[in-house]
Amino acid sequence: MSIEIAVDVGGTFTDFVVRAGGIAAYKSSTTPLDIADGIFNGLALIARRRGTTTAELLAATSSFACGTTVATNAILEHKAARTGLLITEGFRDTLLIREGGKADTYNIYMDYPEPYIPRSLTIGVRERINAEGGIETPLDEAGARRAIAELKSLGVEAVAVSLLWSIANPAHELRLAELLTEEWPEIPFSLGHQVNPALREYRRTSAVAIDASLKPVVQRRLAEIETRLRANGFQGVLTFVTSNGGRTSAEEVLAKPVYLCLSGPSAAPHAGSVIARTEGIAHGNVITIDMGGTSFDVSITTGWDTPTHREGVIGGHMFGVPAVDVRTIGAGGGSIARVDAGGFAHVGPASAGAYPGPACYGRGGTLPTVTDANLALGLIEPAGFADGQITLSRAAAETAITTHVATPLGIALSEAASLMTLSVEQNMVAAIEDITIRRGVDPREYVLVSGGSAAGLHAAGIARELGIGQVIVSPLAGVLSAYGIATGDIRFNFARSLFTSSVAFDFARVTAVLAELAAEGSAYLDRMRIPAERRLLAFSVEARYAGQVWQLSLPLPRPSVANAEDLAGVVAAFHALHERVYAIRADDPVEFIEWDLIATGKLPINDAAADTQAGPDASAALIGQRRVYLKQAGGAVDIPVYDGEALRAGNVVAGPALVQERLTVTLVPPDATAQRSVNGGLIVTLERDAF
């Protein structure tokens, strides 16, 4: 039997999804000091539960897919390599200046962020290329060698190279690469035009700085994981999830470790898509949410397409390479409530985290959190929380809420707890609106896929506020990203910068570039052992009207632009795209900046172990009644509690009710019904007049 294992190493928990005929989810604690330990602890747990050993399990495993916070944490915790930066003379402050803008305009009591690479490790090199790729100042090779020697003496462990207009003419960056190799053969380095061939020096420089700084640490960590897996008998394919949400081998990741940014959360949108598809959603419009202890992630998929963007940011640093557009805010079970001097309640972004955690954890926390509110409302049970790992204190939760929310506002405890849950849901709605407004889409045309152990109590409330009629809670909702990793396609991006315009189109060079990209992509898919029928090469080009400063990603209608007819098709497609995004089209020439390829190996998915219809009667799954406080139902009410694992396909649960599962609990509000589908999902339907 062939086993496939997917693992998502998160900050607190390491989640596993194991497919071996059926599909199963597991959780173990993350070991921050040695990620490989956490993975192997989990594998031991899985082996134990399956009645086997780690070695036997791994020997039978054909695919091991890994999402890892190695890169994200190295950036956030300043644990990446000491990295030097060679940059065009006169522009040492590129990483300091960034692009301006300030998220919190009205707070003047803030420290300006430090640059990703300090100025003392940034050395200007005399050279200059102009906007057309012409050489204004030749590269000062003697100066460059001196700069390399200086970086050596400064003890850097990696070097980033970023020159102005290297995208128009990479000659100087390439020559610096040769000089680096000559002067310092063992130093890992990255070149701006290769890592992120995009216009705007900050974005390119930031991406290449992050990339170079990750090389040593990613190399070490990935080698550790691979070595231990191999030593324990694993002979299958090892892949890592990248920022684009797809999976790829260690080879690509080691060459461009910046692609490991957001590895893990980047797989959640795909999980949302797979879940919606499995449940028979035809339109492919999906909003996927994932609510954990401290943060809330949201992404949007339209017509099965999850948009990527190139403005992904970690710790204030833009990493530039294509990433699925996941918006994260500080809202989760640990988010803390407070009342301000004017009498308004706020929840988050401050979080009690796992330690001390919510007041109800009894670990010394005294401030009221969202988990405390849900406990006080009766929506979660004191026993059995987090797969039975923690027993909660309702008295501690109530004291915290009374002291910090109810008393200051002069309202009852239950009202205060309701206000807290409403406030956190409104924050989540705002995060979803932020992404839908920016993408110009109407959330009412979407289904909501709920993920994370804490989301089931809030998903229906969020959906109602957004006018969404349907919420899907998958049995794998508790391990959403791991499920996305398990079902993720093999995918990697390839890019070349080449400027040309529709009025003087360089057919020869474009044809050459597209052929190079196709060869690169095919070689990659060969390496990943993808059969021909599951291959997809999707070409696109970054294009704009002449004079514009922002590009659009235009999918190429055909994989070549060899003649005037092909070009006319591309230009027509650009006009249509521009009109769709900006509501206007222009007569200006179209300029093309960068040519891109996404090489994909589609993964066949048939996880639907379809159950047989058992009819609407859910009474066999009823396990009791619970007194809860539901604002919408007019206050304290007794509502039925169902055992989610005992619900059969077709069973209908009328709201208000709770559906309790091992890792999640779902609230079915008064104006909604929930039905177990034949594919295993719980489908919550809100009545339309409830909006």
Add this chain to the structure above:
Amino acid sequence: MAPDTAPDTAAQALPEVDMFTMVVLRRRFEAVIREMVNALFRSGRSGVLNTAMDFSCSLTDSRLQAISTALGLPMHVGAIEFIPRAVMEKYPDDLKPGDCFVNNSGYHGNTHCGDFTLCAPVFHEGELVFFSIARAHLGDMGFPTPTTYAPLARDVYEEGLMLPCVRIQRDWKDVTEVLDICKANIRAPEQFFGDYLATLAAVRTGERRVQEICDKYGARTVTLFLEQYQHYAERMATDAIRRLPKGRVVKEARYDSETPLFPDGIPVRATMDVDPVAGRITIDLRDNIDNLPMGINMTEATVTACCRMAVLNVLGPDVPRSTGAYRRIDILMRDGSAIGRPIHPAATSAATTNLAQVLTPHIQSMFAELSAGMGTAYSTIGVQGSCPCVSGTDSRHAQRPYANQILMGYWGGPGVHGHDGWLTYGGGGAQGVLWQSSVEIVEQQQPMIVERLEIGVDSGGAGQWEGAPGAHCVFRVRDDAVRFTANTAGRDFPPPGAAGGMQGGASMVWKIDRDGQRTLLPITLDVTLAPGERLESQACGGGGYGPPLHREPEAVAHRVREGWGSPAQAERIYGVLLTADHRVDHAATAARRSHAPADRIQR
């Protein structure tokens, strides 16, 4: 002057909107404004809109109460209700659904004539309920010279096209005559029309969305919500003021003079009274000079916005920037004063930048005199040589004409207690909101090479917390002549420090000819450079906060190692002695500091 007549206290015999509805409606209004911003950003054609983000969107209710938003420029939104006020005063019996008015007149409540402001009354079931407003700084407004700031303009007739609150749409259709006048006066009329459509899209998006909120919740509930929200904002402001010490501060600062009327600098004066018992702050500006024959005269909107934003900056980020909070700030200004309400035909095109950039930090710095640890130093003044308006034709693109403002190094944030200055601050009107231009975009759009853009060493004002540096920037002209205009300041009077902090470095702009000969240019500059010639700008830095001798020696050493400051300045001004590898020599530093009284050190 306050447009609303609401009483100051929250005690009202109105039915309450419950806290749950308050939370939901507040988020809904924030979403409306976010959607307006998005509509404008996505369709703006000019760089100041779609690159620098130099625009803002707002809503007021029919009683002209502004609704809080965390988006937008402080200078733009700080007195936005003057725009619908002008509409109400001018068209009291003639407002209909589908109307939209355009206003760029400082005599009709606008900021300055470069800011093109659209305002539409919003009706629900036949009742006027809201105003939807969008304000965009356009790249051109038909000035005699290609700029939208003209400090040397003697009166309004030397500035651009005036649009004194006139109807630009009726029944949701353009009043084409008005647009024809705009297109006939404004350079790059196509770009103008694109920007008009983008600004209009924001206003109409706001209109539609607030109507939907009224449909869902009922106009009465929405109105009550807004009343309660203003009371909430007022309580927050009152609470913050009650925690301040009582006192009066009288202070004068100086601004670089280009007029013989004021050979020793132009004074900027204010008297501030803080009354914690009453929970009020009064800013009295009536002691300021008369209108100048110059474009730096301020307008009622900019004076009001500066005062409100300065006070609220000090009161903290939690106080909503809305009318309820503004009620606790009394602003006294005089007709015919350069820092007051202008008397026609005084020129006001530089009303958002030059004197305004002194006034906001001036008021903030007065809090530093009220109480230790409060307030801020001064931030950058004027629009620096690194942020010029550039114009000409580009032979790379068949002599394509261009006229843009580029923002390369709009920096110089003020030192505040506990924090060094924010680098990309750009003065009190922007407070870091504006985006900086990319070197590559600038070179793609204009026929020039940016030869340098780095921080000016030692340009940040010294202090326990340093002011942010100014930009050191060099432009070289390629094959086509380029005309540069800029309204700099801060040369004779760089941004001062506060609470014992020192002033930032001075602003300088030079022309460098092909032989390397440097010529200092005047602070208001208008120069056309030939191929191969350069413009070099050292922008002023922000002022420092607190005595330099109190700065942590490690922080001084760190900035020397990072090349922000020189070892010489570390010793002379900070009293910090460093080892050869720029580590703190603690013993020598302690000895040096014990012999140097903080108040004796001079720059």
